[in-house]
Amino acid sequence: MTIGGVSPSFLPDLPVLAAPMAGGPGTPELVAAAARAGSMGFLSAGYKTPDAVAAEIAAVDGLRFGVNLFAPNPVPVDPAEFRSYAGLLAPEADRYGITLPATAVEDPAGDPDGWHDKLDVLRAHPVAVVSFTFGIPPAADLATLRATGAVLVQTVTSAAEARAAAEAGLDALVVQSAAGGGHSGTLTPREPVPEVSLPELVAAVLAAVDLPVVAAGGIGTAADVGAALAAGATAVAVGTALLRCAEAGTSATHRAALADPARAGGTVRTHAFTGRPARGLRNEFTDRYTELAPYGYPALHHLTSPLRRAAAAAGDPERLHLWAGTGYRHATEEPAATILTRLANAR
Numbered sequence: 001m002t003i004g005g006v007s008p009s010f011l012p013d014l015p016v017l018a019a020p021m022a023g024g025p026g027t028p029e030l031v032a033a034a035a036r037a038g039s040m041g042f043l044s045a046g047y048k049t050p051d052a053v054a055a056e057i058a059a060v061d062g063l064r065f066g067v068n069l070f071a072p073n074p075v076p077v078d079p080a081e082f083r084s085y086a087g088l089l090a091p092e093a094d095r096y097g098i099t100l101p102a103t104a105v106e107d108p109a110g111d112p113d114g115w116h117d118k119l120d121v122l123r124a125h126p127v128a129v130v131s132f133t134f135g136i137p138p139a140a141d142l143a144t145l146r147a148t149g150a151v152l153v154q155t156v157t158s159a160a161e162a163r164a165a166a167e168a169g170l171d172a173l174v175v176q177s178a179a180g181g182g183h184s185g186t187l188t189p190r191e192p193v194p195e196v197s198l199p200e201l202v203a204a205v206l207a208a209v210d211l212p213v214v215a216a217g218g219i220g221t222a223a224d225v226g227a228a229l230a231a232g233a234t235a236v237a238v239g240t241a242l243l244r245c246a247e248a249g250t251s252a253t254h255r256a257a258l259a260d261p262a263r264a265g266g267t268v269r270t271h272a273f274t275g276r277p278a279r280g281l282r283n284e285f286t287d288r289y290t291e292l293a294p295y296g297y298p299a300l301h302h303l304t305s306p307l308r309r310a311a312a313a314a315g316d317p318e319r320l321h322l323w324a325g326t327g328y329r330h331a332t333e334e335p336a337a338t339i340l341t342r343l344a345n346a347r
Contacts, residue, residue: 012034012035012038012039012040012064012235013038013039014037014038014039014340014341014344015225015229015234015235015236015344016039016225016235016236016237016238016340016343016344017034017039017040017041017042017214017235017236017237017238018030018031018033018034018039018040018041018042018237018238018239018242018336018340019041019042019216019237019238019239019242020041020042020043020044020046020066020068020131020133020239021044021182021239021242021243021248021323022044022045022046022047022048022068022070022182022183023044023046023047023321023323024249024250024251025239025242025243025248025249025250025254025323026041026042026043026044026248026249027247027248027249028043028056028059028060029247030242030245030247030248030249030336031043031060031063031065032059032060032063032247033245033247033335033336033337034065034336034337034340035060035063035064035065036063036337037336037337037340037341038341039337039340039344040064040065040066040129041065041066042065042066042067042068042129042131042237043056043057043060043065043066043067043068044068045067045068045069045070045113045118046068046069046070046113046133047113049114050114050117050118050120050121053067053118053121054121054124054125057121057125057127058125064128065127065128065129066127066128066129066130066131066153067122067127067129067130067131068130068131068132068133069113069115069118069130069131069132069133069137070112070113070115070132070133070134071115071132071133071134071135071136071137072110072111072112072115072134072135072137072138073112073134073135073187073189074106074107074112074297074298075189075190075275075276075295075296075297076106076296077104077106077275077294077295077296077297077299077300078294078296079103079104081294081296082103082104082294082296082299082300082303083102083103084294085289085292085293085294085300085303086100086101086102086303088289088292089289089303089304089307092285092307092319093306093307093310096307096310096311096314098306098307098310099306100303100304100306100307101302101303104296104299104302104303105298105299105302105303106298106299107298112298113298115141119141119144119145122145122148122150123144123145123147123148126148126149126150127148127150128149128150128151129150129151129153130145130150130151130152130153131152131153131154131155131174132152132153132154132155132170133155133183133185134155134183134185134187134189134276135187136154136164136165136168136170136187137168139168139169142168142169142170151171151172152169152170152171152172153170153171153172153173153174153214154168154170154172154173154174155173155174155176155185156173156174156175156176156185156187156205157175157176157177157178157184157185157186157187157193157194157201158186158194158201158204158205159204159205159207159208159209160208161186161187162175162205162208162209162211163208163209164187165209165211166209166210166211170211171211171212172211172212172213172214172234173205173209173211173212173213173214174213174214174215174216174237175198175201175202175205175213175214175215175216175217175233176216176217177196177197177198177201177215177216177217177218178193178194178195178196178217178269178279179197179198179217179218179279179325179326179327180216180217180218180239180240180279180325181239181240181243181267181278181279181280181323181324181325181326181328182239182278182279182280182323182325183274183276183277183278183323184269184276184277184278184279186277189271189276189277189295189297190295193269193277198215198216198217198218198219198224198227198228198231199215199227199228199230199231200231201215201217202215202228202231202232202233203231203232206231206232212234213232213233213234214233214234214235214236214237215228215229215231215233215235215236215237216236216237216238216239217325218325218326218327219236219238219241219325219327219343220240220241220325220326220327220328220329220330220331221327221330221343222342222343222344222345224236224327224343225343225344236343238339238340238343239325240323240324240325240327240328240331241327241330241331241332241339241343242331242336242339242340243255243258243324243328243331244258244259244331244332244333245332245333245334245335245336245339246333246335246336247335247336248336251312251320252312252315253311253312253314253315253316253317253320254312254317254320254322254323256315256317257281257283257317257320257322258281258322258324258328258331259331259333260317263281263317264282265281265282265283266281266282266326267279267280267281267282267324267325267326267328268280268281268282268286268290270286270289270290270293271290271293271295271300272285272286272289272290272292272293272300272304273285273300273301273304273308273321274297274298274300274301274304274321275293275294275295275296275297275298275299275300275301276295276297276301278321278323279323279324279325279326280321280322280323280324281317281322281324281328283317283318283319283320283322284318284319285318285319285320304321307319308320308321
């Protein structure tokens with residue numbers, strides 16, 4: 001099989017990929033473990049400096065891997081709503097003796113998350129696959145990356161987004177269901193994400209576009225993998241299933257919460273931590289602030305970052321973004337290679 005007419009040499013033997021996980025869980029060690037298991041992982045460029053991205057690429061040079069970028073699609077925040085929300089969070093910050101930003105910190109217009117500098121990194125250090133989350137990049141930027149020889153992959157959450165990606169000339173799609181942990185890749189973060197099963201979503205996307213599909217979202221078992229492949233996906237990508245493996249950079253507080261049999265409430269989707277919809281374990285913060293938080297990314301991400309770092313360091317799971325998909329109970333402490341191989345046994 002080829003993707004966009006490109007040689008399939010980068011495709012893994014195992015149809016279960018290690019998804020990109022920004023903010024700490026995704027590491028070069030995890031990407032390397034996936035490659036050595038016959039799979040493929042993605043370095044997460046999100047939240048990292050361009051120099052850090054270049055260093056991670058160098059760390060896994062010679063292995064099969066991809067890089068994931070947060071594409072430009074900022075969510076502006078109303079200044080008055082931001083100030084009101086910051087005031088609500090002040091008591092949470094006080095418990096750790098920290099001060100939260102008083103005004104919204106926004107990325108430079110047209111250059112969210114150091115977008116252009118990271119494009120320069122990928123031109124200087126070409127990789128086999130580049131995937132995009134949050135937005136479809138401008139045509140000129142896609143052309144820049146295509147000139148490096150990379151296969152270009154877009155994260156979508158609906159058939160309509162899949163059609164937009166196909167029209168923009170993307171080579172393949174990651175189809176992410178609402179059950180997925182962490183940020184939704186939706187292109188319209190203020191609108192509800194379709195609540196359909198992953199196999200249904202894969203089938204709907206394949207009916208709309210003629211592009212290869214990697215399925216993601218809520219996958220915890222080999223049966224889940226089998227259902228996605230049966231629906232027509234070429235491969236699947238898992239993130240939550242790997243959060244407790246040794247190679248992941250998941251914080252100790254996050255790991256403990258995932259494994260805590262007494263934790264009730266399952267997962268919820270919330271924009272209270274970052275201003276974009278994301279799925280995580282329900283906790284005091286999501287209960288208290290999900291309905292009160294404005295939308296606004298990256299402003300809310302920068303607002304709550306000091307609080308979240310303090311909570312993780314203090315072992316406080318109630319004020320930490322405990323990203324997790326609906327299949328989080330299946331996350332284990334096994335090596336990444338063992339997890340990926342077991343899930344691939346659905347074939």
